[in-house]
Amino acid sequence: MPSCMVHIPPSVHRSDVDCACCDLEERAFCAGLAQTSSALRAIRYDTRMDSQATIFREGDAASNIFTLVSGAVKLSKLMVDGRRQIVGFLFPGDFFGFGHNELYGYTAETLSPTTLCRFPLVSLDTVVAGSRELERRLLRRMIAELSFAQEQMLLLGRMNAREKVSHFLLMLSRRATHRGEPASPVAVPMSRLDIADYLGLTIETVSRTLTGLKKEGLIAINGNSRVDLLDYRALGLVAGGDTLS
Amino acid sequence: MPSCMVHIPPSVHRSDVDCACCDLEERAFCAGLAQTSSALRAIRYDTRMDSQATIFREGDAASNIFTLVSGAVKLSKLMVDGRRQIVGFLFPGDFFGFGHNELYGYTAETLSPTTLCRFPLVSLDTVVAGSRELERRLLRRMIAELSFAQEQMLLLGRMNAREKVSHFLLMLSRRATHRGEPASPVAVPMSRLDIADYLGLTIETVSRTLTGLKKEGLIAINGNSRVDLLDYRALGLVAGGDTLS
DNA sequence: CGCAACCTTGAGCGTAATCAACAAGCGTGG
């Protein structure tokens, strides 16, 4: 890894680092294109952020889209009285920031120190117009996102606490393997409160359910941010026979 | 309305009716394009279906996408034990049928006698490749759909029964006005069970909540499939201050 | 090492689910 290790100053800066250094490989929506599309590379900004930082807020003018390069991000929506729903957790390779009616529909915050690839939307529009392949990929990603959102609706509307938590752990594991990490000691970068707001539960119920699964020997808990999945088969059963038709 | 009133045989047939007869105007994703894109027009099939008919099932090979021309459609996901989550209700102008991994992620059924515009996906791919504008519109629609799905997550995860039902009625009303129908005596083409499976409630709770709202004078109920919204302001308050930031 | 944030555990409560009976539409056929 030669020029990839070059010093990257903190915070935001115009990137002159070649996309070849991006270790996301085929997982990013822009994978492979940045090499071919100098236009895309030209509008790219690297952004480094601390843990627990706000990337943008619900209702802000949607002016950028982002690819998550390293770290983790949560997307959330708020009600006036403070009730919150987390609508997504993002990991390296995921993208976010498409707004409806020019506004972001959710708040985006980092869960850990994070590296982002930022694309100004106006510039991106013109770039997309120049790349059939890029637009095609964006469409495909949106379809996958929507499909995932519908799965989540099933979880929120029809699963009980045990099913929700099991499903959540299996999802973390599946996504970890998808980006080349081990399936079992799975990293849980989000707090219990975040998990609760993602699953439509309270923090107490999440905690109780996790201890329940632990006592049954399905999982082991290491220091609150790491969970071993000891019995996938049983967890899958608890998760309640995924949407079978 | 001249040639628009031509006889259309029942069931599926290759359409030779001009899209100009489509009264969806700018609401359909293909609006305006069918006139200009003879390719799109060429692959279009009209489909008529009875009420309570299955258009496709969750897990079927995704081979078509559809635009709803008239009638209403529900999209649902099933769990092995029969629990069901409705992930969307569709009205004229809406489109559906994009599958993830070549498979439909939900079952689509009609709620009333329905007219569909069906586009074979393989053909559409090539058509889309020929129309920048078409692809752009599809992407925009997907973003709007995703945004709506995230709203629904907030509803399913964080709202109580009263808020869910009020929100639901207001949504029906808003969408009715969007397609040029009156806001208040709003058509409710779906059963109580469908509403329950959409809101993550039981049929009894939906019923009780509706009678509750009726007794408070916020709505009036006409024959189970028509509701008058008597007090938008109050309903909006009950709906619990929409996602405010 | 000390403190503060986060997590766990417990007791009691409340909302919506469940179980059950009844009413109201609605389509069919006598």
Place this chain on the structure above:
DNA sequence: CCACGCTTGTTGATTACGCTCAAGGTTGCG
């Protein structure tokens, strides 16, 4: 045209799952 039966919706009584309120433990960071 009305009676019948079936489907759909409403209402009631009771239960249970997860929420709330409260206290006690951990963890990790300065």
